[in-house]
Amino acid sequence: MQDLKEVQRRIYPPMVEGDHTLATVTDKISDVPLKKKTPFHWFIGFGIAFMIAQMLMMTIIWLLAKGIGIWGTNQPVGWAFPIINFVWWIGIGHAGTLISAILLLLNQKWRTSINRFAEAMTLFAVACAGLYPVFHTGRPWLAYWLFPYPNTMSIWPQFRSPLVWDVFAVSTYATVSLLFWYVGLIPDLATLRDRAKNKYFKFVYAIFSWGWRGSARHWHRFELAYLILAGISTPLVLSVHSIVSLDFSVSQIPGWHATFFPPYFVGGAIYAGFAMVLILCIPLRHLYNMKDFITHTHLVYMGKVMMATGFIVGYSYLFEAFFGWYSASQYEWFMIKSRIWTGPYWYMYWLLLLCNVSAIQLLWFKRFRNSEVWLFIVSIFVSIGMWLERFVIIVGSIHHDFLPSSWGMYSPTVFDISMFVGTLGFFFTLIYLFVRFLPMISIFEVRTLLPEANVHGHQEDFEENVVEIEYTYDRTDPPNA
């Protein structure tokens, strides 16, 4: 039976390490917002992030006062940092919903300990992303004209424009993600309400937990709602970035006008999203000592997903270049040549390949895959690489388009950079607030992973599988040979 345990660990690694009971799980997670003294590193991190977020605010104030000319955007490069950053953030925002919804539907247990903050990350990334389309317009105070609201002039948005599709796609995604996250939070909010000593906290948690009492009927409805929301979210994961990619596909600029953009962008988005989840959870599990819940196994799994999506992205790069040649269009082929070696931004392309294609090759090797440090480094590379990818696509295509007389160059100004860094600050500010005031890991779901929660049902699944494994085991070498 000892061998069997070993096999079980290998085939179905436990999603919760250590000797946890239902009570200790609840204590450990709920203590962070409720009981523990706010750790010093939180103040440091939050302080820095908050200051950087102020930079975002100052940039926006200056932007509204002066106009978007404070950025480096120009003619012909009408879209630059703001749209790059928008697509980048939206891409990052994909992992949360993917983890929550698709993995839920696919019954992947390991999603449980990371879904909460992955969803939070999604929300915050979408919030950061949402700033850009509004503020990148020349007259942001009129950006609401993109919404189909009834007005006295009876003017509707133009539904042929992908930007209008974007409005719907992103706002739907943001709404559903928020609901999904919030619905998932309700049982935990109730737990916090019950355990909170501070009456103000108790009051606020009470308000937001909607009188959750944990009755069987509550649980029944909760499960149903959660499943439905997961069902709604699943196509959204695919649709949002597909539609974002149509902003480019629908136009006719060489380098934008490509039919395979939707899957390419979705693959890239999941890639970037997992990288960001890794970037966040590797420090978090250390700082808050959550290694029992966010286990080594989780990291390895995420690394594998990242690798898989990385290959989708790499494949796309290959075929982008191939189509440029195969199209026999001189503009397309020129664009590819310019992107790869003759153009002024060729180095961006090679950096992109280094980050997005070369770096993940490390994950073939167990040594790197099992190393938190290497995973973290690779994730950083991937995040940068995905930003570069958008730069290459957006600026790299449009700066040299049809008429050479109108070619131009783009270089960011200090405000482009402060806006981007500012959104990073804003993002981390929200993340810090989240870990301080809300359970960063889903308490009730993690509890379902414990053996106590599996007195019936799930254990049987396991045993069926084990029989299968044993069957295989009989015929092959011992697993630990």
Place this chain on the structure above:
Amino acid sequence: MPSKDSKQNFAALRDKILSQNGKEYWRSVEEFVDAPEFKEFVTREYPAQAEEWDSSLSRRNFVKVMGASLALAGLSGCVMQPPEKIVPYVHADPDLIPGKPLYFATGMTLGGVTTGLLAKSYDGRPIKVEGNPDHPGSQGATDVLAQASLLNMYDPDRSQEVTYRSTPKTWPNFVTELRGKVNENRVDNGAGIRFLTETITSPTLIDQFKQLSAELPGARWHQYEPINNDNAIAGAKLAFGSPVHTIYKFDKADRVLSLDADIFSDFNVGYIKDYSKKRQWSEENKDINRLYVVESSVSITGSKADHRLTVKPSEMPEIAKAIAAALGVGGATQANNNNAAWINAMAKDLMAFKGRSVVVPGRGQSPVVHALAHAMNAALGNVGQTVVYTDPLSPNSDKLQIDQLRELVADIDAGKVKILVIIDGNPVYNTPVDLKLNEERLNKVPLRVHLGEYYDETGELCHWHISGKHYLESWSDGRAYDGTASIKQPLINPLYDSHNAHELVQLFFKENYDKKDYDIVKGYWQTQNLNSVSAAPAAAPETAKTAAATAAPSASPAASAPKPSASPAAGATTAAPVVPKNFEDNWRKVVHDGVIPNSAPQPKTVSATTAFLGQPPAPAPANGGDLEIIIQTDPCIYDGRFSNNGWLQELPRPLNKITWENVGLISPKTAARLGVNRSYKERELGGGDEGYAFINTKGGNKFSDLVTVTYQGAQIQKGVPMWITPGQPDDVITVFLGYGRTKAGRVGTGLGYNAYDVRRSDAMYNGTGSVAPTGERTEIASTQIHFNMEGRDLLRVWDLEEFNNNEKLGEQEDFYPESMFPYEQHQETYAKNHKWGMTVDLNSCVGCNACVIACQSENNIAVVGKEQVNRSREMHWMRIDAYYGGDDLSNPTGPAFQPVLCQQCEQAPCEVVCPVHATVHSAEGLNDMTYNRCVGTRYCSNNCPYKVRRFNFLLFQDWDTPQFKLMRNPEVTVRSRGVMEKCTYCTQRIAAARIEAEKDGRAVRDGEAVTACQSVCPTDAIIFGDMHDKESKVAKTKSDRRNYNLLNELNTQPRTTYLAGLKNQNKEMPDFRAPKPHSGMMGAERGEPEAE
């Protein structure tokens, strides 16, 4: 309350003053009194050394003082206001319909050449300048300078008052002072009085000076301006023994040889018009003229040449001699020439067109070249055919301007000059360095008066500065290139307390000194026999000829007659032509028409000799270095007088698209040899792999090395940024005048380097020198950074002979995949309405930029400044693309020019992507832009393959300066920040034409709706109209087989199309380029037309 001491001192001083009757004029009371007590009094007056108060301030005194102060405060409001008539219109002037513009004929003079203009007046404000179709120097077109002159009038930096040593004064102050001084000088017949003017051809002003010389025989009048006809005059004297003025008839010339003459940059656009008449290609007339250019720097004329030869400036006389020898000019020898094959083939061609060819020398060429050109024209039998000689239009022409300046400087140095009156011009800035009217020299003149539109470098050094009237504010007259006189009338009361040359010169007369310019000009023409001149049939269209110009000059110009523009729609009133009877009628007619018929001088018969060839060559200036340096006027701001004009500053230079700056042009090989702009790799210089063309820079980082330029021993003070220019001869640097102004205004001050630092009277246009890198770099704002078509089928230029012989050439195949969106549904709408379209004839276009400025003026387009141009955010709705061709970077073809404006696509890519319906299609096929609705996503601009949309990244419009509010076209929205804008085919002009047509219940006729770019074009390259009207010019050009769509393969169905350029090459020339094989399809691999 001053102290007792003060009171006593003051009483003493007052006595002293009253007892004085010393100097009549003084600058200050101190100077007048000149007493030590007074000086002490003055110094003690100030609080720092104030005397102690010796009485305490009592309540009673306090109340008294307060009361007095209040009363005095009220007094200051008692200044006499000028009388104003407040009678409203009971019966309005029938010509003045509010909201409807009127046109008045006027004219602008530059370098002594007047171009007739029609100024568009909107409620009494001139808002646009058009050419006067009746005027020979305009023929309905203008150049950039005339277009942009409107901005000069409204320039808030213009001088606004009479000043004495920069203290505000009034005109009466000045009159009193000046007349006193003049009276003093009458003793010796005004021997100390000197006038310095620019080139004057105004008959009235010439007459004034003539009369003045009778009254003050000792007074002298000198003419000098930096760009003048000295060499032409000297050349004429060499050839004919007397100065003559040369008039060319390009409309009769089939073969043109330019010896460094930049015909297409001429202020006198009549020449470009004439030239283009011979250049027009049609199925009926397949023979077009041929242009040979020999030049020593790059120019748009050279770019358009069928055959271009570049030589060093020093070689030019030898080349000219060799050509003359080949043409059979007696005495000319062909010695030591490397270009014999080129010259002989060209000469043979010219000889075949005797009497139908013309040789034109450039004004920068030496007198010998001019004289040789006269001899060549004589040998070719062109005299009387394509070349006409008359007497010089400007008086004292037997004396070169530089000599006139030299005399003036000598007189100043000798202390002979008591009063120096500088009328227009900026001699302190633009005189040659060896004859500089600098501070030291001017201080030798006891009284200096400057009349000018700007308080500039010269105004600063003069005692009195009189703010000059802009030509749109003043009455004057002038002569066109062929001598035709015209009256210039004002469009508006002077905005400031300004005066013009006529009024200033009039002050020197004993009698009638305070006449207004209107009386002076009219008075002069009263002495002329206008009856005889008007006997000739006027070419003017039938127009309302009402109370023209009878109004006093101060009256509103609204009282003058309206004049229809080139577009009859703007003033369709028709009245029976008035038969002139008396002077008043004649006067009204000539003011109205803007042309005085038959006023051109009669042709003069002169015969050229070649005796000058035997003379020893003029001594060359000392050798200053191993490079030859050419000094040219700036293509946009001319000699510097337009340097405060933002439109011109931001106008891309035709060949290299540089704005806001002057650079030094250098050939690629010389740059490599000198290590200038070196860090750029060959590929970056070449800018692509489809044959060589040119970018000066890597991508958009427009960096240039700063070098010190030494010319004839003197050094340009500021560093000169180098700009690698294909086609520039090796070892020749071209520098440009007009920059380095120290007192131009807030726009022009401090930009660029000043080439006048080194210009010498013995080397005005070229000389020798050297350059040395300073190690510094600068960023140049250029609107185009890539000059290579990359093998794309964008700008078509066909070889004429091949094109004439191959009927299939140029056909554009339109096949597109089936679309889900049916194209025909729009066609049904278009079929019911006007279908506006435009063609741009690339064969005619010479890249002169006039359309760009016309568009800017018509459509209230903002100037963005150098930094924003550097960020490529210029706002021009129209641009002229330039592409080089050929494989040799040192000797490329072109650049060829392609004006690009909104193509008004029927399948517009911009429209489908706008999320808010801000850009939509009109039923007449225009791609309309709704500024109000635009939120500024810039998606439309991204998706526009022609990149003709412009975005207001910042608040580029000046919304505060009151002058600019007056200047703007009220029919065009002034766009705000955050809004996209673009060419609308001048939709306001179309609307005006449509309204006129609807009043008559008919369709708009061809030629009624005229876009701003079309109306200004000196070559008629832009044709606009209704494509439904089969008889319209535009419909005909659309069926021309040169017609093609730009980026046709994108299926945008543009309404703007292009007529391919043609190159009329001579097969016998050594530089003949055989056309590449074609298969009639687009694309590099399938054989594209040769990029010129």
